[in-house]
Amino acid sequence: MTEQTCPVILAYALVLVGTGASHRMAGTMDAIILQILNGLDKGAAYALIALGLTLIFGTLGVVNFAHGALFMIGAFCAVALQALFNASTVTLDPTKLDFLGNPAKVETPYLVSWFGPEMGASIIDWSVPLAILFAFPIMVIFGFVLERGLIKHFYKRPHADQILVTFGLAIVLQEIVKYFFGANPIPTSAPDVFRGSLDFGVWLGFEANAIIYPYWRLVYFAFAALLIASVFGFLQFTTFGMVVRAGMADRETVGLLGIDIDKRFTLIFGLAAAVAGLAGVMYTPILSPNYHMGMDFLVLSFVVVVVGGMGSLPGAVLAGFLLGILQSFASMNEVKSLIPGIDQIIIYLVAIIILLSRPRGLMGRKGVMEE
Amino acid sequence: MSNSRFTRRGLLKSGTLAGVGLAMPTIFTSRANAFTNDPTGGTVTLGFNVPQTGAYADEGADELRAFELAVEHLNGGGDGGMLSTFSSKALQGNGILGKKVQFVTGDTQTKSDAARASAQSMIQKDGAIMISGGSSSGVAVAVQGLCQEAGVIFMAGLTHSNDTTGKDRKANGFRHFFNAYMSAAALAPVLKGLYGSDRAAYHLTADYTWGWTQEESIAAATEAIGWSTINKVRTPLGLGDYSSYIAPVLNSGADVLILNHYGGDMVNSLTNAVQFGIRDRQANGKNFEIVVPLYSELMARGAGQNIKGIPGSQNWDWKLQDDGTKAFVKSFGTKFGFPPSQAAQTCYAQTLLYADAVTRAGTFNPCGVVEALEGFEFDGLGNGKTLYRAEDHQCFKDVIVVRGKENPENEFDLVEIVEVTPVGQVTYAPDHPMFAGGALGACNPGA
Numbered sequence: 001m002t003e004q005t006c007p008v009i010l011a012y013a014l015v016l017v018g019t020g021a022s023h024r025m026a027g028t029m030d031a032i033i034l035q036i037l038n039g040l041d042k043g044a045a046y047a048l049i050a051l052g053l054t055l056i057f058g059t060l061g062v063v064n065f066a067h068g069a070l071f072m073i074g075a076f077c078a079v080a081l082q083a084l085f086n087a088s089t090v091t092l093d094p095t096k097l098d099f100l101g102n103p104a105k106v107e108t109p110y111l112v113s114w115f116g117p118e119m120g121a122s123i124i125d126w127s128v129p130l131a132i133l134f135a136f137p138i139m140v141i142f143g144f145v146l147e148r149g150l151i152k153h154f155y156k157r158p159h160a161d162q163i164l165v166t167f168g169l170a171i172v173l174q175e176i177v178k179y180f181f182g183a184n185p186i187p188t189s190a191p192d193v194f195r196g197s198l199d200f201g202v203w204l205g206f207e208a209n210a211i212i213y214p215y216w217r218l219v220y221f222a223f224a225a226l227l228i229a230s231v232f233g234f235l236q237f238t239t240f241g242m243v244v245r246a247g248m249a250d251r252e253t254v255g256l257l258g259i260d261i262d263k264r265f266t267l268i269f270g271l272a273a274a275v276a277g278l279a280g281v282m283y284t285p286i287l288s289p290n291y292h293m294g295m296d297f298l299v300l301s302f303v304v305v306v307v308g309g310m311g312s313l314p315g316a317v318l319a320g321f322l323l324g325i326l327q328s329f330a331s332m333n334e335v336k337s338l339i340p341g342i343d344q345i346i347i348y349l350v351a352i353i354i355l356l357s358r359p360r361g362l363m364g365r366k367g368v369m370e371e
Numbered sequence: 372m373s374n375s376r377f378t379r380r381g382l383l384k385s386g387t388l389a390g391v392g393l394a395m396p397t398i399f400t401s402r403a404n405a406f407t408n409d410p411t412g413g414t415v416t417l418g419f420n421v422p423q424t425g426a427y428a429d430e431g432a433d434e435l436r437a438f439e440l441a442v443e444h445l446n447g448g449g450d451g452g453m454l455s456t457f458s459s460k461a462l463q464g465n466g467i468l469g470k471k472v473q474f475v476t477g478d479t480q481t482k483s484d485a486a487r488a489s490a491q492s493m494i495q496k497d498g499a500i501m502i503s504g505g506s507s508s509g510v511a512v513a514v515q516g517l518c519q520e521a522g523v524i525f526m527a528g529l530t531h532s533n534d535t536t537g538k539d540r541k542a543n544g545f546r547h548f549f550n551a552y553m554s555a556a557a558l559a560p561v562l563k564g565l566y567g568s569d570r571a572a573y574h575l576t577a578d579y580t581w582g583w584t585q586e587e588s589i590a591a592a593t594e595a596i597g598w599s600t601i602n603k604v605r606t607p608l609g610l611g612d613y614s615s616y617i618a619p620v621l622n623s624g625a626d627v628l629i630l631n632h633y634g635g636d637m638v639n640s641l642t643n644a645v646q647f648g649i650r651d652r653q654a655n656g657k658n659f660e661i662v663v664p665l666y667s668e669l670m671a672r673g674a675g676q677n678i679k680g681i682p683g684s685q686n687w688d689w690k691l692q693d694d695g696t697k698a699f700v701k702s703f704g705t706k707f708g709f710p711p712s713q714a715a716q717t718c719y720a721q722t723l724l725y726a727d728a729v730t731r732a733g734t735f736n737p738c739g740v741v742e743a744l745e746g747f748e749f750d751g752l753g754n755g756k757t758l759y760r761a762e763d764h765q766c767f768k769d770v771i772v773v774r775g776k777e778n779p780e781n782e783f784d785l786v787e788i789v790e791v792t793p794v795g796q797v798t799y800a801p802d803h804p805m806f807a808g809g810a811l812g813a814c815n816p817g818a
Contacts, residue, residue, distance in 0.1 A: 034618040183428035187675030197648040331615030
């Protein structure tokens with residue numbers, strides 16, 4: 001935690017403690033802990049998207065406005081797999097009538113026919129976790145094709161051109177998804193075993209049901225932490241990662257050593273696409289996927305990247321969690337009663353404060369995005 | 372002696388001829404522009420302004436299907452749908468006043484400025500004489516204002532805010548869909564029966580005109596049956612993740628969560644509330660309950676199993692058993708393969724009502740249409756006996772109270788009808804405080 005972020009957190013804590021004194025303290029503590037959990041959860045999604053954005057920017061120098069669309073495509077990989085698992089044989093049941101009075105259609109999923117009712121239903125039930133295996137290769141290949149087919153032609157173009165082409169690409173991708181899946185949100189459930197909530201408060205000495213938190217959100221947080229750790233581990237402890245880090249620091253020198261850094265950076269684009277896609281897959285039980293969900297996350301994720309420091313991977317993760325937590329606190333009634341509307345501007349307000357006091361962001365490096 | 376060839380008689384003749392000549396274009400112009408977009412050929416153009424992109428695009432698509440069906444029936448095609456059950460027998464399936472009906476479409480994008488722009492284009496470029504459609508009260512209010520200024524009739528689609536026929540009512544605008552007050556009046560007695568009269572409600576409300584009026588209406592109605600209101604929290608539109616707003620509800624002292632959200636917002640907030648175990652909790656010694664005052668079947672599909680058992684209200688449901696509903700469902704279902712939504716039904720009904728009013732008035736002049744619709748009582752369009760009240764241009768009819776079905780038989784069987792609340796129970800005075808602050812004004816024929 002940098003010294004610039006401490007005053008923001010401290011100010012928040014003072015507001016909350018101050019309001020807590022005038023309200024039920026225990027109730028406020030419940031709410032604070034719940035909002036910390038919420039913030040970590042939101043922050044995990046922001047951090048995962050921002051991590052991919054930063055990877056692409058740090059390696060290829062491309063400002064990728066299509067990154068939110070990659071998150072959305074990941075989510076729709078889960079939807080597609082769910083639809084695939086639910087592919088059914090259709091028979092007519094003369095004992096039941098449809099809405100027009102014709103014999104009703106009865107659908108039996110192929111998986112149920114092949115593996116029996118119990119096993120077939122279990123496979124369908126676990127479609128979201130299984131979609132990780134489905135989405136990973138798709139997203140890597142998609143990222144690879146995207147970089148080779150489009151993005152590479154814009155490396156030497158101004159950032160404004162990159163933004164325009166990637167933003168246009170994002171719109172094209174979401175319209176394609178809308179064409180095939182419709183505009184409405186599509187319910188995508190977590191496995192039955194993860195339905196329900198954990199009584200978190202009991203662990204902390206609160207009364208039963210004081211602080212409960214959905215199991216799947218905890219799973220999402222753990223998954224995000226694991227994914228972030230894997231990306232850092234990959235970059236830190238593998239030869240491939242070492243070369244990539246060297247290329248991020250000094251691309252020309254690495255090239256002079258005879259290493260084809262472009263090929264590695266292309267793979268990094270695929271990896272970043274996969275990170276965004278997997279974040280989308282696991283987010284589907286939290287937010288029913290819709291074609292514009294990527295855009296909803298994109299702007300916030302860019303703020304996260306800027307606040308964290310352009311090109312800084314730890315900065316992106318730190319800023320993701322920081323802004324997620326602050327956004328959750330800003331939604332508390334006690335805070336909103338003091339500063340109406342704060343929940344809608346908090347992220348931008350904090351971004352302004354941080355950038356005024358530290359123009360390179362929390363962990364930005366000198367020379368990145370600077371003439 | 373003068374050689375001039377001007378004579379007094381000649382001057383008078385020339386003056387008269389010149390006067391007539393000069394007046395001629397004015398006569399023709401005034402004749403041609405008696406009202407905006409007077410259809411002079413063999414066709415008449417209607418403008419259907421629906422969300423074709425954006426979050427409500429599926430709802431817009433269903434509205435367009437209904438409009439297409441209505442036009443087909445007006446022109447004598449198909450099985451006639453509700454033309455055969457409509458109590459008014461003015462329409463003969465030969466277009467409107469003998470002119471073949473054609474239509475143009477616009478995309479509201481569920482944005483007021485985009486909706487106004489597309490409506491304006493349809494009026495000015497395509498010659499649309501009536502505008503209908505929309506899936507948002509913000510859009511409806513904006514387009515209604517535009518139609519008033521332009522001098523065309525606006526037959527509102529799906530708009531539920533009290534303001535549409537309240538403070539923002541306009542003489543050229545008519546709403547068939549019910550409103551937030553009616554939802555509250557129908558729901559409150561059912562909620563009392565389901566959950567008792569000692570309840571504490573917490574409102575999460577979409578922060579725009581529809582959300583505000585629904586929150587006001589539901590809070591007033593539930594307080595009237597003895598419930599208390601713990602908090603009213605406004606949430607941004609299109610938020611996505613509502614967890615930060617749901618978490619404070621858990622230990623707020625409330626035992627009922629009222630979601631004044633619609634569409635995608637409703638799907639997300641309801642899903643989040645269920646994930647946080649609200650329906651499995653107890654508060655104040657009672658089961659924690661969730662209420663969604665305005666249901667949308669199309670959007671409810673997005674909420675999946677989370678809507679089971681949750682009460683709400685609808686303007687219409689395809690499972691109603693009156694002749695009008697049966698005819699419409701058969702007609703729509705046969706053509707498109709699935710039952711119509713309430714948005715489709717209200718758009719279909721509005722198109723027929725406009726055509727019927729023109730036919731009865733014998734003119735496309737908006738002021739004639741307004742006169743024909745004001746105080747018009749009808750039946751056979753799926754909602755039972757209905758009145759288009761003259762004072763505010765709001766339709767008064769029965770309201771459907773529904774609950775999410777526990778064991779749906781198919782993907783369209785999402786809700787079950789709990790009660791059909793009679794119109795008398797949802798009727799209010801034209802000067803009711805929740806609808807105050809506006810006036811219809813005079814009808815505007817435009818031109």
